[in-house]
Amino acid sequence: MSLTNETIKARLIEKFGEQVSNFEEPYGMLTFEAPKEMNLKVMQFLFDDTELRFQFLTDLTAVHYPDKAARELAVVYHLHNLVDNVRIRFKVFTDINKPDIFTATQLYSSANWMERETYDFFGVNFVGHPNLKRILNVDEMDYFPLLKQYPLEDQTRIDKDDAMFGR
């Protein structure tokens, strides 16, 4: 029998009780949330459980919600059970002033660069990461560019004279 969203939800609630919350199914993908201290426990359970077997980390990224007090940053994991072919989305929220989240690199080697990318753009501090430094941006950069407070350059600005690119 194939794995359904209801089964996954029931297994998670059975194991973690009220700590897993906000179950949704946008466009069919089961989405839920856990406290940030629990992220590794939840992922380890999803990985090890003989029924769930979410052993493939498809994607890891973050989203910035500046208006949500004390939960400004969401770290989003997309996990895939390749045997039953089910995908789920798992989120943890963190305060932007203390963006410490446990690293998933022990569980997934692929998380290494994905976490570095998330750190690079959002400043999420992955605790226990073997090599947490910037990956796509220059090392000297002193801010995290994908945060919403940094707007893109105003396209109508005229103070910049760049003969090479014809502004």
Next chain:
Amino acid sequence: MSETITHHHHIKLPEGSIEKTTTTLNLGPTHPATHGVFQNILELDGERIVSAEQTVGYIHRAFEKLAERRPLYQITTITDRLNYCSSPINNMGWHLTCEKLLGVKTPKRVDYLRIIIMELARISDHLICNSVVGVDSGAYTGFLYVMQYRELIYEIYEEVCGSRLTTNMGRIGGFERNFSNTAFEKIEKFLNEYPAVLKEFENLFNRNRIFMERTIGAGPISAARALNYGFTGPNLRAAGVDYDVRVHTPYSSYDDFEFEIPVGSTGDCYDRFLVRNQEMWQSLSIISQAYKKIQEMKGADAEVYHADAPAYYLPEKKDVYTKMEALIWHFKIIMGETEIPPGEVYQSVEGGNGELGFYLISDGGRTPYRLHFRRPCFIYYQAYSELTKGSMLSDAIIVMSSLNLIAGEMDA
């Protein structure tokens, strides 16, 4: 005289470099063998690789940030510049993501036309990758020989959308215009001529002693490690896992087609090469099935090239000039006055080198709230140091090209 000459140390050596027994070699960022702008800092003991450290990000263009200010149609041009060896797949992946969010249903003919283009793109992608593996192992002939068929594929793109490399092809809901007769003729020409070329290409490599000795056992990876490293696409299948997005999460009516998923066993360069070659045969078969299905369509079905979704499908330019309705929709779409529902979507397609995912969060505004690209080669390039550890320098080069690393996709 002699007292005026003071002795300066002009070359400042890093500390400990005299005592060091290994050599540091910078491979890239502009080394011709990297086929793209990325750097590998190799630590060599003689010709053996002790460790490799990759540096990426040289052509980072902040796509995810840019996307937060762009309406949906302007993002298509960004996706072109991810894996530029198979841009139409990226374009269509993006349009499929939008369609999923907006709830647009496409007609079968659109799906099949898309499949023809996506499979042509896959062939051109694999063709470049495999022939470059040949180049890096000393066989230039294959590369030059197949290039004229990539050219034919580009001509088909040109006939369909007007451009060749960064195609910006299609619309939300379909294509900007119907395929011309010339486009179909060229597709037919490709279907007729390409099998012989691919056969000859295989003859050149598959049982070539030099090629086999260079690639067998170079950069192998086990299925378990490949999965843990987030491999997808031909690289994962070469390690023996039959995961293919076209089969696991069918999009664009891929479930209407009969095709096989070739797998390898050792995950080395040779298996990756064979898997890609086999996939080209499968792609050819898919294209001819799709072409046949399109030819069999009758009546109005045989003419349709876009979904009936006026709120999102950018109307044809000549209609904009002559019809009131089209003018209104054109204006609304361009000015971003169409309603985009809030929502959270993950859509992936089987790109040239793996699962290309689009994670789109919309808050109902005219631009995405957040758009993240799951870029397959960014994820699997991490494994490079593990793949090359202990091997020869020349293997490192061939492993790099056989992983099909595209700098544009890696750096976003």
